[in-house]
Amino acid sequence: MTTTATITEGTDAPVVDPLQGKRYFNRELSWLAFNRRVMEEACNRAHPLLERLRFLSISGSNFDEFFMVRVAGLKAQELQKVEAWSADGLTPTQQLEAIVEEAATLVDNQQAVWTDIRRDLAETGIEVLDAAEITGDTEHWLEQHFLEQVFPILTPQALDPAHPFPFIPNQGSSVIFDLIRRSDHEPIRELVLLPTTMPRFVRLPGKKVARYVTVETLLKRFSHLLFPGYDVFGSAAFRVLRDSDIEIEEEAEDLVLTFRSAIKRRRRGRVIRLEMEEGIDGALEDVLLEELGGSEALLTETGGFLGVGDLAMLVDEDRPDLKFQPYTPRFPERIREYGGDCFAAIRAKDIVVHHPYESFDVVLAFLGQAAADPDVVAIKQTLYRAGKQSAVINALIAAAEAGKSVTAVVELKARFDEEQNLLWATALERAGVQVVYGFIDWKTHAKISMVVRREDKGFRTYCHFGTGNYHPITARIYTDLSFFTADPRVGRDAAKVFNYVTGYVEPVGLELLDISPHGLRAHLIELIDEEIGHVRAGNPGTIWAKMNSLVDPTVIEKLYEASSAGVEIDLVVRGVCCLRPGVPGMSDNIRVKSIVGRFLEHSRVWAFGNGKTLPNDGAKLFISSADWMPRNFDRRVEYMLPIRNRTVHDQILDQVMVANINDNEQSWELLSDGSYRRIEPGDTPFNLHRYFMTNPSLSGRGASLEKTRSVPKLTVKRSRKKRK
Incomplete structure (x- = not known):
């Protein structure tokens, strides 16, 4: 007997047989694959060093938000014993298990990348010091800085029956100490919360060499000043991520008051992830687990840097030689x-x-x-x-x-x-x-x-x-x-x-616009059906689409149908993609790529050949605010607007979309097994970001375009080789 359950994304989503999960990639794992592509740019030596560090920090910030929202939602479903499958047929518990496994690998990779970048930074005169490197004049300056600028802000708190474990806010970092009082050899445990207003790094004075120390390293190094008369026999830094999603009940009488209250509650959400230093003493680990969520929290230990997103502070260092060459946008x-x-x-x-x-x-x-x-x-x-x-x-x-x-x-x-x-x-x-x-x-x-x-x-x-x-x-x-x-x-x-x-x-x-949640998905399905009809009539059927995420099962199934009918489909999906391309008999004619580079690809553009191969002047072209996700079709007000003006049509289709199709320097191809493979530029490298930085647009040029004709015409360069 076949069991069915509704997909968790979208109230109007179709019923899905979990045994048919091979038709879709898991949304959460696809997101982790996207964040891995972001992190991989930190390894790309074609980028300046501080830009590589920026990519690493972005992957860390992305990771935090993913746990605070997406993982928090799955954890809530698991705790409430919600019987719901994802589109690929996984229960919340199964998804969490897969996420934990992949996330652990990603965290290890982030730390390895940080180790490499840190070494490279030191060679260029930007150093992040360990406690062992704090000696001599450096030690003297940091000690004074600690006493004058850090010590007054810190508030150590004893952990004993008279002092319960304090509240640690979302994304809060702390250091826990096990101490021995010298006078009577009594043990005592202390916790020091690092205020969110305190910068994560302290920069030592100096122009030729930029030297930084993390505030937790500073605290451990000068703990004797904070705890005079005590010896430290154990310490560990840790960090907390909490459930940060906000749910609003339909019967909320005052939306503003409801949100003001919800924002305050978010700081105190359930602990979702507990990050600790690797090698933490077992007794300290037990205390943290007991006080900060027990078995409900997902635990990770790392031997590197906690809170990779905070590395963004180092990117602000005034080193233009280690950053992208500044770019000044043109005014139309x-x-x-x-x-x-x-x-x-x-x-x-x-x-x-x-x-x-x-x-x-x-x-x-x-x-x-x-x-x-x-x-x-x-x-x-x-x-x-x-x-x-x-x-x-x-x-x-x-x-x-x-x-x-x-x-x-x-x-x-x-x-x-x-x-x-x-x-x-x-x-x-x-x-x-x-x-x-x-x-x-x-x-x-x-x-x-x-x-x-x-x-x-x-x-x-x-x-x-x-x-x-x-x-x-x-x-x-x-x-x-x-x-x-x-x-x-x-x-x-x-x-x-x-x-x-x-x-x-x-x-x-409505005369030109389509909007959700009224009719946008239906019109999109009609447009795909039209391309199927063109193929059946003996004409080309072609679809190009650019978006941030592709999740909606209804649209994915229609794209599979179009592919099987012979419609050629090229999708540029920066982030999550649940569609499985290149599967014989299901998606042979669908190609999916993701572009990750200097700029964040964010525009939504959809083009339909209208009986001819793309690009062509008669193509049906649309811009939109929506991604192809159930939430965009069912739970958001979005628009879809046809582009009829010839010059605008040419710019968006013949320039923007063709450049996205052609890019081979910062593009990744999605394979049928769910992995992404970086596209090799070969003999004809093309970087769409570089192209648009050096070639003015069509639509904004006005009469100057007629005089210079300086914008080169792009042609589609694409391999049609079948995937293995």
Whole structure:
């Protein structure tokens, strides 16, 4: 008898037979494979040394978030005995076992990479000292620094019946000591929590050589100053990761108050992972396990550096010779041709801006002009992640203070940005902005701005659609697309989307947009079916798609069907991919690659050949805010927008997508067994990041493009060899 259970991702997901798990890769293990690719860039000697260290630190930060959210969710299912299988047919317990095994290997690899990079850093004049290297003048300076700058902040706490084990916050680091009092030889155990406000590294003075010491090394080295009259016979540093997901009940009466309370509770979430120094004394280990979660916590011991994400502090060292050559984004020349008038340029023709190669300042200029223009009567804006220092927020505040009607949809459920978004919401409301928080059980993930302006022939709506967030900082390192248009059809659709989020008025009669959770997946399935139909009619069927994650079983099954029908499918999936490519009879015609390099590939672009091979002028092309995941289709407000303007169509399809297909210097191929293989450049190396840093775009060039024709035309270079 075959047993079935619903997939844990998505309320509308189909029933899955766990015996058919070979059709899918596990989502969590696929994520770990992605983080391994990030870590592998730390081994790539084509990158400058401090950039390699940055990749390593990013892999550490990613790892922390994975445990705080994804593993925490699986652990909760296991403890609650939830009967649910993943798409590949694993129970929560089976997934946790596989994660623990793979994570242990990844942690060991991270430490080995850190050892290599640390040695290389020392050769270039950047040293991280061990306790044994603290001698002479170095010891004297650090001792004074400890007494003056560290000692006053620390609060040692005895652990005995009168002093219960203290609370250790999420991502908190501590050092536990076993001591002997010299006066009577009595043992005592002390714990020192390292305040989160204290930098992880202390930098010694000096310009020629940069020397660093971790604060825990400093604490152990000068423990006699903290515990006079005691001898240390055991010590160990440890670190805690807690469940950091926030769950909001549908019956929550006040979303803001609920989130303020939930953010506070997150600091005290269940311990998910306990990281300890390798070789820790057995008695100390038992104490930590007993006090910090017992058998529920996942334990790891490492002989290296705890909290690899903190290595990012060393990347800030002023050594431009060890970093990527600085890159200054271009401002679209189309806007300059109109004297900086964004509205005039957009009114003349649709524009797409390719970040980070083209400056995010154009988005700020668009909003800034809207705030200052007396003819602008209304601005509506979604805000998912806006950063801590946001010119976007300032523009909206300025517009409201100028008497304009300003509406901001602030998403409180943007993970780890909830607190910042609450602060922005308060500031916006104080300035007179109408702040809306959207749906309790859905996230508003669509990135849309609309500006309504009074003109000679009545009101005109200008829109901006982004594949990424309105975040000036991440826009420097994330590759995303910004699309500007004054198409009245798009303006009417955008207004309906805002009415849906602010007033729950379900959009009817959308002219160009598709949105989730109403119809986006269904239209995507229709587009794939059309390509199947083209093949059956004797014409080529081709699909190109670029996204961050591919998880949705319904879409994956439809892609398998298309592959079996003869549709050629190329997918650029940076992160998680549950689709299994290259399986005879199931996915022979599907190729999947992941690009990991200087910039974080983040844009979502989907292209359908429409009866011809890609690229072609008649292809159906879309940009979107959504990945192909159940949550994006079922539990988020997302958009999918067709690109009709010829120049914009050419830039996105013939430049952006072809460059992604062609990249062979920072691309990894997903094999049918779930492993990734770095693609070898061979005789024709191509790096899409380098290409876009040195070749201006089509859409933003304006008349200058006609004069110079300096943008080389790309052609698809791809091997069609069958996988073994």
